[in-house]
Amino acid sequence: MKTENEWRQDPEYVSLVKDLLEQPAVKRLAHYKQHHHSNRLQHSIAVSFDSYKLAKKMHLDYKSTARAGLLHDLFYYDWRTTKFNLGSHAFIHPRVALRNAEKITHLNKKERDIILKHMFGATMAVPRYMESLIVSMVDNYEAEHEFFGPLRKKLEQQKKVVDWHATPSKNSKKI
Numbered sequence: 001m002k003t004e005n006e007w008r009q010d011p012e013y014v015s016l017v018k019d020l021l022e023q024p025a026v027k028r029l030a031h032y033k034q035h036h037h038s039n040r041l042q043h044s045i046a047v048s049f050d051s052y053k054l055a056k057k058m059h060l061d062y063k064s065t066a067r068a069g070l071l072h073d074l075f076y077y078d079w080r081t082t083k084f085n086l087g088s089h090a091f092i093h094p095r096v097a098l099r100n101a102e103k104i105t106h107l108n109k110k111e112r113d114i115i116l117k118h119m120f121g122a123t124m125a126v127p128r129y130m131e132s133l134i135v136s137m138v139d140n141y142e143a144e145h146e147f148f149g150p151l152r153k154k155l156e157q158q159k160k161v162v163d164w165h166a167t168p169s170k171n172s173k174k175i
């Protein structure tokens, strides 16, 4: 997403996920930190919206992509501190998200697959649908972007200050 609120300008996208965004179970995601600079709700919307746009461009099922993308991380624990006996976080949380998603909406086969296989690469669960592959790839991209994006911005600002100090003659002329 170019900006945090870009999705609000797309009425079709909003109409597809509005009922889910109104659910307390989805709103609650805002209380959980995801990738250092984002909360889980912001992350889920970003994954959902970018996946929806890609699916639409590719003439795929963008409705299922938008809805399941939004629910792909519907779990309520801090994955940095909570550990499981049954398996890794990468293995467990898609199952937890699927169970929680089924409590708030009906999911079709594709939506179930999207949620369950979104950790493809980290787990051996191979996506059955192109839409599932899109969400898993966008999820990976967003994780990197959310983590490094603000850091990159900070470095760019610092570089500008350094550049400014490194060229005093040029700057003094401006003054």
Ligand SMILES: [Fe+2]
Pocket: 072, 073, 093, 118, 119
């Ligand atoms: Fe996830």
Ligand SMILES: [Fe+2]
Pocket: 043, 047, 072, 073, 139
């Ligand atoms: Fe995610």
